[in-house]
Amino acid sequence: xxxxxxxxxxxxxxxxxxxxxxxxTANELGRIVYRRRISAGQxxxxxxQRLSSFAIIVSGVVKLVNFHSDGRQQIVGLQFPSDxxxxxxxxGTGLVAEAATDLDVCSFSGPTFEGLxxxxxDLERTILRRTLDDLDAAREWMFMIARKxxxxxxxxxLVLIARKMTDGLDGNVKAGAEIEVxxxxxxxxxxDCLGLRLETVSRQFASLRTEGIIATGRRRGLKVCDxxxxxxxxxxxxxx
Amino acid sequence: xxxxxxxxxxxxxxxxxxxxxxxxTANELGRIVYRRRISAGQxxxxxxQRLSSFAIIVSGVVKLVNFHSDGRQQIVGLQFPSDxxxxxxxxGTGLVAEAATDLDVCSFSGPTFEGLxxxxxDLERTILRRTLDDLDAAREWMFMIARKxxxxxxxxxLVLIARKMTDGLDGNVKAGAEIEVxxxxxxxxxxDCLGLRLETVSRQFASLRTEGIIATGRRRGLKVCDxxxxxxxxxxxxxx
DNA sequence: CGGCGCTTTGATGGGCCTCAACGTGGGTGG
DNA sequence: CCACCCACGTTGAGGCCCATCAAAGCGCCG
Numbered sequence: 001x002x003x004x005x006x007x008x009x010x011x012x013x014x015x016x017x018x019x020x021x022x023x024x025t026a027n028e029l030g031r032i033v034y035r036r037r038i039s040a041g042q043x044x045x046x047x048x049q050r051l052s053s054f055a056i057i058v059s060g061v062v063k064l065v066n067f068h069s070d071g072r073q074q075i076v077g078l079q080f081p082s083d084x085x086x087x088x089x090x091x092g093t094g095l096v097a098e099a100a101t102d103l104d105v106c107s108f109s110g111p112t113f114e115g116l117x118x119x120x121x122d123l124e125r126t127i128l129r130r131t132l133d134d135l136d137a138a139r140e141w142m143f144m145i146a147r148k149x150x151x152x153x154x155x156x157x158l159v160l161i162a163r164k165m166t167d168g169l170d171g172n173v174k175a176g177a178e179i180e181v182x183x184x185x186x187x188x189x190x191x192d193c194l195g196l197r198l199e200t201v202s203r204q205f206a207s208l209r210t211e212g213i214i215a216t217g218r219r220r221g222l223k224v225c226d227x228x229x230x231x232x233x234x235x236x237x238x239x240x
Numbered sequence: 241x242x243x244x245x246x247x248x249x250x251x252x253x254x255x256x257x258x259x260x261x262x263x264x265t266a267n268e269l270g271r272i273v274y275r276r277r278i279s280a281g282q283x284x285x286x287x288x289q290r291l292s293s294f295a296i297i298v299s300g301v302v303k304l305v306n307f308h309s310d311g312r313q314q315i316v317g318l319q320f321p322s323d324x325x326x327x328x329x330x331x332g333t334g335l336v337a338e339a340a341t342d343l344d345v346c347s348f349s350g351p352t353f354e355g356l357x358x359x360x361x362d363l364e365r366t367i368l369r370r371t372l373d374d375l376d377a378a379r380e381w382m383f384m385i386a387r388k389x390x391x392x393x394x395x396x397x398l399v400l401i402a403r404k405m406t407d408g409l410d411g412n413v414k415a416g417a418e419i420e421v422x423x424x425x426x427x428x429x430x431x432d433c434l435g436l437r438l439e440t441v442s443r444q445f446a447s448l449r450t451e452g453i454i455a456t457g458r459r460r461g462l463k464v465c466d467x468x469x470x471x472x473x474x475x476x477x478x479x480x
Numbered sequence: 481c482g483g484c485g486c487t488t489t490g491a492t493g494g495g496c497c498t499c500a501a502c503g504t505g506g507g508t509g510g
Numbered sequence: 511c512c513a514c515c516c517a518c519g520t521t522g523a524g525g526c527c528c529a530t531c532a533a534a535g536c537g538c539c540g
Contacts, residue, residue: 058271068476138379140334142385146435188487194386200527207260426519439497
């Protein structure tokens with residue numbers, strides 16, 4: 001009951017998967033959820049311990065990393081507030097979900113959540129829809145990595161981040177306005193996202209900066225001065 | 241009834257999604273399925289017509305292509321016999337599923353199949369599991385494209401194809417034996433898969449050929465002479 | 481202040497792309 | 511039957527984009 005009330009006040013309620021559920025299922029979820037703060041660098045699932053838990057992000061960003069034995073690595077996905085994080089029905093596939101920033105999440109134990117999925121088909125359907133969207137996004141991202149130039153990739157990612165980090169906010173995102181965000185990723189992580197090296201990313205930042213399209217703050221600060229031009233440089237958008 | 245009998249004789253019965261269903265659901269599916277032959281180049285879903293249908297591949301290979309307005313394109317997935325082809329709950333995402341070879345499929349009309357998914361949760365669960373596997377595969381593939389060298393990519397794809405095209409066959413695949421397959425893709429399509437240009441693919445074939453690891457037949461013929469070495473060159477495998 | 485992590489900038493080289501020409505097999509029609 | 515064509519594959523030469531190696535700048539914290 002208290003849980004239900006909390007959910008009504010939740011910052012991501014409109015977009016989160018829970019909003020697509022029947023009242024009965026939402027109620028069940030409310031009984032098993034626990035709110036957690038997770039600090040940057042912690043692993044949500046995967047890795048050596050074969051962690052298995054599920055979460056809905058309330059604030060913060062999660063990165064999905066594909067590690068390779070020889071040291072090469074690739075970030076294969078990013079999850080933002082209201083996204084669902086977890087891999088049902090698997091003991092991990094070499095993929096690691098790691099907090100890129102500090103997080104607030106609604107967390108569920110693995111077995112409990114999977115059990116609920118089997119008895120409540122609306123929950124299962126919601127997860128299926130999310131998974132299909134993730135799959136579409138992954139394939140868009142693949143195109144970006146395989147076929148776009150370094151500038152296009154950096155621009156694409158910045159547009160994505162700018163959009164994800166500002167929606168949910170009040171009408172601050174009026175077209176043409178400058179957008180200021182704190183990047184959730186380091187230069188190295190951006191490079192890991194885009195299939196580039198960090199030096200290349202840095203050079204692309206410098207290039208966009210001298211052209212007045214973006215401005216960079218001290219550490220992870222970013223100001224998008226000309227979103228329209230940045231979008232143009234991206235030559236097509238990605239979705240997640 | 242006749243359908244059920246046909247299913248019992250189906251070549252992909254063991255691995256296809258239908259085998260994971262309850263008898264009742266399988267029966268329902270049997271009532272709406274129709275067997276089709278599809279010739280290479282035809283579109284299964286996506287594209288201008290916003291086609292929506294679902295299929296289980298009995299024989300042949302389907303490619304999922306991401307087209308871009310400026311001509312760039314990328315193959316973001318391959319589907320082999322027993323795989324499920326379709327995109328539920330969407331009118332297409334710019335992705336096109338196209339027959340890479342002639343196909344035999346069990347086909348279902350879009351709305352009918354989606355309706356069945358909503359009333360039969362075991363079907364929905366099966367599709368969810370498939371989708372999760374596809375997502376894992378897509379992310380493995382992403383790593384390959386982003387981080388592997390040209391030789392590693394070509395070797396990875398050849399290992400994948402050799403495996404997919406020979407399993408389901410009788411014990412022909414004894415370790416160390418030579419494997420002969422007909423490639424389901426042209427050089428251009430292979431390049432589209434791997435984020436390379438066709439000339440680069442051709443050169444990698446030449447290099448592997450002179451080293452005696454593979455031999456190439458007249459057109460699409462391929463003989464893997466040393467699967468162990470080819471696997472080593474791949475530096476890690478991909479799954480679909 | 482000095483050490484450390486992250487970012488920036490520079491110099492150089494290599495891997496793959498690009499453009500171009502040639503080879504080859506399969507189908508066609510006179 | 512064979513000359514012709516066309517799609518596809520192969521091979522070569524050159525150049526560019528990005529990786530690599532190296533060093534210096536900058537903010538942060540002890």
